[in-house]
Each structure stands twice: as structure tokens, then as C-alpha cells.
Amino acid sequence: MEILFTCSRVEKLFTDGKTLKRKHPDVSSDVVKRRLEQMRLVDNLQDLHYILAVPPLKLHKLQTNGDIFAIWVSAKKRLLLEPNPDKLSKPVRQADLKEIQSIILIDIGDYH
Numbered sequence: 392m393e394i395l396f397t398c399s400r401v402e403k404l405f406t407d408g409k410t411l412k413r414k415h416p417d418v419s420s421d422v423v424k425r426r427l428e429q430m431r432l433v434d435n436l437q438d439l440h441y442i443l444a445v446p447p448l449k450l451h452k453l454q455t456n457g458d459i460f461a462i463w464v465s466a467k468k469r470l471l472l473e474p475n476p477d478k479l480s481k482p483v484r485q486a487d488l489k490e491i492q493s494i495i496l497i498d499i500g501d502y503h
Contacts, residue, residue: 415465417465437489458483
């Protein structure tokens with residue numbers, strides 16, 4: 392799957408362990424790296440459901456914004472992503488998970 396970032400700051404957060412530790416001390420940089428690798432290995436968002444991972448990915452849509460998905464990275468923090476609308480033939484809310492082959496990473500956050 393193709394992985395993009397909303398901006399260079401977000402890309403640095405996901406790829407630089409020191410930046411991640413400074414902003415999110417409770418999130419393991421190893422888990423974030425593993426999540427990125429797992430996402431790169433699959434063809435589409437649907438395939439993430441079939442990855443047996445420890446800790447589990449727990450991919451789900453946010454109830455407050457149906458265009459954003461979350462993946463577990465720590466007890467309270469989630470990796471937030473959205474499908475790349477430029478690569479879809481229909482609106483994100485109507486797209487099947489198998490159609491989503493490109494994503495944009497937004498941030499790591501606690502939306503609870």
C-alpha cells in the first residue's frame with residue numbers, strides 16, 4: 392500500500408524515533424516502525440484485518456469522522472490515517488476497504 396504524509400512534520404514524527412519520543416513518550420518507536428512496515432506490505436486497507444500482529448492492529452473508523460481510520464499503537468494512542476481521495480473513484484465514505492490502496496498518515500493521537 393502506498394503511504395503518504397500530510398506534511399514533513401508528520402513524516403518526521405513517524406520516521407524519527409527521537410521526535411516521536413519527545414512528542415509521545417508513551418509510544419514505542421518500534422511499534423510505529425512495525426505498523427508502517429505492516430501497512431507497506433499489504434495491497435489495501437482490507438488486508439490489514441488479516442495481519443496477525445502483536446499487539447493487534449485494531450483497525451477501525453472513527454465515529455466522529457467517518458473518513459478517518461485509527462490503528463492501535465499504545466494503550467491510549469492511535470495512528471490516525473485517511474484514504475488518499477486522489478486515488479479513489481468515489482467518495483471515501485462510499486469506498487470499500489479493498490479499494491483503498493493509498494493512505495495519508497495524519498498524526499498519532501488520543502481521541503478518547
